[in-house]
Amino acid sequence: MxxxxxxxLIKIPIFASLEEAEIKEIESLSHEKVFAANAxxxxxxxxxxxxYIVIDGKVKxxxxxxxxxxxxxxxxxxxxxxxxxxxxxxxxYPASAQAVDASRLIxxxxxxxxxxxxxxxxxxxxxxxxxxxxxxxxxxxxxxxxGERVEQRLARLLLRLSDKLGAILPFTRQELSDMxxxxxxxxxxxxxQWKDQGxxxxxxxxxxxxxxxxxxxxxxxxxx
Amino acid sequence: MxxxxxxxLIKIPIFASLEEAEIKEIESLSHEKVFAANAxxxxxxxxxxxxYIVIDGKVKxxxxxxxxxxxxxxxxxxxxxxxxxxxxxxxxYPASAQAVDASRLIxxxxxxxxxxxxxxxxxxxxxxxxxxxxxxxxxxxxxxxxGERVEQRLARLLLRLSDKLGAILPFTRQELSDMxxxxxxxxxxxxxQWKDQGxxxxxxxxxxxxxxxxxxxxxxxxxx
DNA sequence: CGCCTATTTGAAAACCGTCAAAGTATGTGG
DNA sequence: CCACATACTTTGACGGTTTTCAAATAGGCG
Numbered sequence: 001m002x003x004x005x006x007x008x009l010i011k012i013p014i015f016a017s018l019e020e021a022e023i024k025e026i027e028s029l030s031h032e033k034v035f036a037a038n039a040x041x042x043x044x045x046x047x048x049x050x051x052y053i054v055i056d057g058k059v060k061x062x063x064x065x066x067x068x069x070x071x072x073x074x075x076x077x078x079x080x081x082x083x084x085x086x087x088x089x090x091x092x093y094p095a096s097a098q099a100v101d102a103s104r105l106i107x108x109x110x111x112x113x114x115x116x117x118x119x120x121x122x123x124x125x126x127x128x129x130x131x132x133x134x135x136x137x138x139x140x141x142x143x144x145x146x147g148e149r150v151e152q153r154l155a156r157l158l159l160r161l162s163d164k165l166g167a168i169l170p171f172t173r174q175e176l177s178d179m180x181x182x183x184x185x186x187x188x189x190x191x192x193q194w195k196d197q198g199x200x201x202x203x204x205x206x207x208x209x210x211x212x213x214x215x216x217x218x219x220x221x222x223x224x
Numbered sequence: 225m226x227x228x229x230x231x232x233l234i235k236i237p238i239f240a241s242l243e244e245a246e247i248k249e250i251e252s253l254s255h256e257k258v259f260a261a262n263a264x265x266x267x268x269x270x271x272x273x274x275x276y277i278v279i280d281g282k283v284k285x286x287x288x289x290x291x292x293x294x295x296x297x298x299x300x301x302x303x304x305x306x307x308x309x310x311x312x313x314x315x316x317y318p319a320s321a322q323a324v325d326a327s328r329l330i331x332x333x334x335x336x337x338x339x340x341x342x343x344x345x346x347x348x349x350x351x352x353x354x355x356x357x358x359x360x361x362x363x364x365x366x367x368x369x370x371g372e373r374v375e376q377r378l379a380r381l382l383l384r385l386s387d388k389l390g391a392i393l394p395f396t397r398q399e400l401s402d403m404x405x406x407x408x409x410x411x412x413x414x415x416x417q418w419k420d421q422g423x424x425x426x427x428x429x430x431x432x433x434x435x436x437x438x439x440x441x442x443x444x445x446x447x448x
Numbered sequence: 449c450g451c452c453t454a455t456t457t458g459a460a461a462a463c464c465g466t467c468a469a470a471g472t473a474t475g476t477g478g
Numbered sequence: 479c480c481a482c483a484t485a486c487t488t489t490g491a492c493g494g495t496t497t498t499c500a501a502a503t504a505g506g507c508g
Contacts, residue, residue: 063363065371066445073363085363089356094363117352121345128341128348131355132313138362139287139297139309139318145369146405147289150464172486181370183465188488204473204486221290374496396454407497412456428454428505 005030005106008055012079014126022120029112035099044096048086050107054078057103058170062178063095072178075100075171084127087113145181148221153180154190155219158200158209167209176207194218229254229330232279236303238350246344253336259323268320272310274331278302281327282394286402287319296402299324299395308351311337369405372445377404378414379443382424382433391433400431418442 006027009015015026032055035041041052044063052059054076061073061082073095076082086093087110117124137160144153157180161169171179177187191207194200199211199218209215230251233239239250256279259265265276268287276283278300285297285306297319300306310317311334341348361384368377381404385393395403401411415431418424423435423442433439 063367065367066376067371069371071367071370073366085356085360088352089360090353091360094360117349118345121342121348124345124348124352125341128312128351128355129314131352131359132309135355135359135362136309136313136315136318138359138366141366142297142362142369143287143289143295145366146295147291147293152290174486186464192488398454410496
């Protein structure tokens, strides 16, 4: 399935500017890896040897709190990269990665990727943009977590997710809670209210935004 | 004071690997700017034309919540850079910057810096490391804010600050609150307890860690 | 000395987490 | 195809942490 990989690589923004020969070079550094649903990819604190690109599936990046609560930093799917922080900074992975669904990944060795970057400044600049975007988002979330109430945090989370994924959000209440730093019960209570108000609808494992306008008002802190 | 600038530049990690001629090049792109205490440098949402290096003084990076509470993302002093996210990602500044003390800064135009990076991949890689480090720290703070109690958040904040600044922390209770996402009153109550237990001491505008070991235990969540 | 800012303390209330229990989909094995 | 296990969703009650509001004290600077 090697051709498959080249086709995927060229669609990824950070590699989009590359010539065919360079894509081939990346491809030669790639190791395809398959993980079953719920399998662990790496743990926070592990030595960081690989960085990854998602071919298929869904990967969860998370950290644990001191009382074993899980905080989800992000979910990644087709075409997205993760594990970049550790690889680019020399240190252990700062968070854990787990395959939520059965997933196929491309792994590239840290050293290989680093020398590739040295030879391809344009890709390095793309990486800079990517990191900047992630940093910007992390800072927005910091503001939300530090200063906003649960209702606003949830509203903003749903909006952020739907920017990326569309109106149908494939997450359980549990996962939404772990992403917004609250508990399952509180999330359910809040979303139930919204369901009554026609702002969202939901089935097991999925939530659909039906009235984005109202949700956006809630996210701003004014009431509906 | 131009020579002054060259000497500072060469001490900054991201430029440390440069030849004299290249330092000179950066220097030629530099514009020295002076801000009085409490002066605003840029606002969140402003068009991002400049990125900055601190020569002297103290700069606060913050965002506002929907109810006008201020969340401090970081403080920067001599030798540190800020405003990099916007400049490297094409968008407005994601946060506001304000001079806390009277400050001297080097400003470099976005376009100038970007073309410099294209010519100097080694500097680009340094920037990648810097961004990775900031992202890692932001993720740690996310975990703290989402999952830990105020006491632990404050303990970790003090420890993080003292890693960077030493045992004497030049911040008011108000600033510590804004950094840890809590209120002045709660911060005072917590720090007062710690003062009674001999973990810290403080005078107006300054807090000193006197028993780092105990503080570290508090940060872990076990009690003292 | 007087003003402004930082620190402190108290009391009440809100928000949200915790605990407990039950209902409802989904899939699997018999 | 049904029964059962599992995971997800839901609801209620209670209590703790933290915010909010109010007011007083103290330090530093002109």
